[in-house]
Amino acid sequence: MATQEQQSAIKSAKVLMVGAGGIGCELLKTLALSGFEDIHIIDMDTIEVSNLNRQFLFRRSHVGQSKAKVARDAVLRFRPHINIKSHHANVKNPEFDAEFFKQFDVVLNGLDNLDARRHVNRLCLAADIPLVESGTTGFLGQVTVHVKGKTECYECQTKPAPKTYPVCTITSTPTKFVHCIVWAKELLFAKLFGDKNQDNDLNVRSNNPANLSKEREDVFERAEDEDIEQYGRKIYDHVFGSNIEAALANEETWKNRRRPRPIYSKDVLPESLTQQNGITQNCSVTDGDSMVSVMPSLGLKNPQELWGLTQNSLVFIEALKLFFAKRKKEIGHLTFDKDDQLAVEFVTAAANIRAESFGIPLHSLFEAKGIAGNIVHAVATTNAIIAGLIVIEAIKVLKKDANKYRMTYCLEHPSRKMLLMPVEPFEPNPSCYVCSKTPLVLEINTQKSKLRDLVDRIVKAKLGMNLPLIMHGASLLYEVGDDLDDIMVANYNANLEKSLSELPSPIVNGSILTVEDLQQELSCKINVKHREEFDEEKEPEGMVLSGWTQSPATNGDNASTSNNENAIDVTESSSVAETPTKKRRHSETQPESHKKETENVESEDDDLMEIENPMMVSKKKKRVE
């Protein structure tokens, strides 16, 4: 049990939990059992069936309800006299500003995505409230402590960005199943069922622009009276047949590559499906659109079973028909959702047919769903362990036991006899753009890139800002907010479409931009460097942001170099599309003069590097003493 001292720290503490999912359920239970009496929970999600194997506060009857609320009610059943407040809301909402955060003694994260973690990190820094951060994947997990000025912040090391693929690999030369999934989900599905106004690279890029005739684009338009099956077959033949054929015409592409095989519906499917089984008429439609499925009517039961080309083709056509028959209203604004059964079926089938064409091994619906939905596997035990470790760190934070803070790794295989490995936290990175005020460097083509590209690809995607504001000198180029008048909005929208050098206050080589997010209370400077060319394969964004990644190794042994390559980010169902088994390169050992070993450091050894996992410990960091 806790000591007297711990007990009083616990009793008087007010804590904020962000996330009531896998880690959150375990955390709320352990907090309540440990004697915490004042807890707020924020979670925007509702309960789903696939949560029930580990989010033990939820039952089947709760599916569809707010996680935060149900978790609260469940814990109050065994600890009725404590105060739990639930917020069924997005932590990024403006009501959760720095002022809101200031009422708490510590913030505990049990989140599932990088974006929200970064946002909470910034608010904790702005409010000067300690943060205990956590993540799990499979049997692995970690807990870290972030206290402003004492330990590194969550963003002192850059986190692995979601994997992106060069456009041409997806559109023309896939070599892995994941490429086919991205094509099926981001291009084909989006083209057929998503927003028609979005740019879409679905059609093969041809060297001859004349090939891209008007007619080809119109293939995707369905005439009012066009038979759905005929339409489906037309799409099928276009994307798997004639498109492949067109690509094959470009001999240069296939010199060192395996040539794909065009597939036409008539070679795979019988003349007419409707006469055979009339699927669309008697399909199993239950309540809720997400339950619409073609599998039962096609006699496909096991999601782990591999479908052949014919089965995939049937699923493709039938799923497409079903979208038009039962979900017509949604067409035009659908986006892929892993919990949308019909969408998963369609994407699985389309990806498999494409894989067949390119000689790539096919995958089951279960596997395809995992890849398409970026599903990170999760088990209850790891979440329970991690939640216990979070509470232990939270108590230290409340007692301000700074020299006892630890970050702890939960390992799959023991390293130096340890399954739970505590290591001392790292010092803040002096070149972190979030918790220090170090400027960033942006290489960009100032003549070609538009302000919109800068906002989307850098300010939002890389810097994780929610409500950004961009200034160049005294001139305000862009901002987002509710209180803007129409003239300003029109002005900013016009700016978005201009190249950087054409802006009212032109951004050129050597310009210094100020980028701010008022909600996150984060401001940073960006030094702009003009650059003409970018490598399409390696730098698909057409711009490169750097600065906080490599801090210069300055004078003597006190220089704290921090390295980002081995940033650890294990998440429960994260949005990071990285296979957890992938081995990541780890950096060279830091020069002796920079290494500071303390008694506890023995734990951080090379054994850890052998784990086939994203969990890597960088050696290039300095510990808090």
Added chain:
Amino acid sequence: MDGEELTEQETALYDRQIRVWGPNGQRRLTKSHIFVSGIKGTVAEFCKNIVLAGVGSVTLMDDGLVNEDTLNANFLIPPDDNAYMGKTVAEVCSDSLKEFNPMVLVSVAKGDLSTLGAEFFEKFDVVVIGYSSRATKKAVNEKWRKLSKQVAFYTVDCRNSCAEIFVDLQNYKYTKKTLEETLEYELHFPSFHEAITIPWKLIPRRTSKLYFAMRVIEVFEETEGRKPGECSLLDLARVLEISKKLFMANSVSESNILDSVLERLITDTTEFPPACAIVGGILAQVLSRFLFAFNLLLMGNLVIFTREILVSQEVIKAISRKGEPLKNFFYFDAQDGKGMIEDIANYSK
């Protein structure tokens, strides 16, 4: 491979964990039968974890009546004395566990652990003994070792913020496959009695202090006729005396290195809830990894301990991916935050 496929309902419910251990791993879990005795915080956490994971059945034994004390760290007991009055801990916990996962059969067994016959354990794949005296652990372990069917045996104890897990898989064989060859390994697990009576001189110096501290506490409780966990700071002098004697008997000199940890272990024996979550999680994890390998061996009509063992591809995958089973002690202390595996056996024999 082994019989029925997972149902649609199972696949949907267990989706995220099937992505960790595969459909075969899940099938193996659903065919495992677990016996658990002594349900306090850590064991309650363990039970929650295995019920959620979807084992075949869990049989609970704890005839203690529910009262204020049993509520500590045990979230399976709602604090409503109208609901639990006159009921045993096992009965109340069983009701709560059933709700977590209707697909798992949770039941209560009555009786006294130390007088149960060996045949009782025949129907289980795993036996977990929580918070028992040295004599009871030893007696059950010995009975279990004589069974024709081999099951896994675990004990778990958590006091204050420290915990010990003991594992006995007897002679456990497993294979690891490299690209060229299949290597066969055999692990010999000492019995509980053997593991706690190894001369201390033979135990490596850097072994967790908790191993020794737990042995001292066991001797104290046995000689003073105390129930497990029944002690207070008033007993410190007596406990330190026993510690000194044990060090002397073992011809090991640094007799006071245990003093501070012993003091913590006897001043307050109630469990620290975060430690329960952690140790209950580790025990469930250790057990599920064991099951993936073990059940498959039994299912192929192979006797696990014969020489000429033929192991299917599945087992190899399960074992080589999950590594060796934990051998044979695990220690956790919330104070330093380390979770250590200690292999304590008499290797000189």
